Amino acid sequence: MTREKLIALPKIELHCHLDGSLSKEFIEKRLGREVSPKELSVSDDCTSLAEYLEKFTLPGLCIMDEEGLKESGYDVLKSMSRENVCYAEIRFAPLLSETEEMSCAKVIESLLEGLEKGRADFGVEFGVITCAMRHHSEEDNSRMIKTAREYLGCGVCAADLAGAEASYPMSEFMNLFQNTHKIGMPFTIHAGECGNAQNIADAVRVGAERIGHGIAMRGNRELQRELAAKGIGIEMCPISNLQTKAVQSTAEYPIREFLDAGLKVTVNTDNRTVSNTTLTKELEFVQKTYGIRDEEVLLLMKNAVDAAFAGEAVKERLYRKVNSKIKRDEVNENEKL
């Protein structure tokens, strides 16, 4: 597909962190000073996760009050609408914005208010995924998830586990997510990004409906078969994974392998600003680098609708949008013939 066609394609984004996806304009406005692109995005030759993580400091400062959170939600949907993202699940860690003045509930409500305004102005539908953090205590994570559960179906769509996977294996969070499952909160888990395949297996065992990244099951046919059979959505973020060295080279990136294994693969940005990417750029990249065909790009979008933590009515609308675009293209192609 040409770049123009990829931009025009109605797109679905399932793995996008709020703090890593805020625009330069928004951050400059909030900080009251100019910032250089180098302060916000990794260089093309980013060599480590440490360099990657450094870039979250400034945007983090911008979402420490109600106004910042409201504007951040509006800002991210505005950026997405420019490339025809029609549905997005935005994730963030509410406890990182909690202060004496702003409770966890207030944090979530403030973001939802901004996103709601963005939806009205830009027509991008959304769901919020609230991230528990691996370095937080089980008590704090549990409190956050219980608070977020109150907003399930009213803007919040799921929970997640994020943070340093290599230092904190999934086995330490089984109790937290058993309880999350019990209270009816769906969840995805960052697993197999910079940790091992056991983290993926454990996440699915405890009830994760999707896996963030999942790179570590490369070459593991048995686990791939299990996840394919269960219809677990795989949130792949190619450009980010290469930058953080989740894979050492483009040749090692398993998107072709995962698609051929019948896994429910989706392609996402992870962090639009930190990775200096868009969904259009990710799709262009996988087409060029891994020979992902046009019909597979459409399959990626259908997989994303399927795997979305959205209600049936929203999913129906999204299927119609993606399909109508395909039909229009077919008519145009036939007219040319």
Ligand SMILES: [Zn+2]
């Ligand atoms: Zn992520």
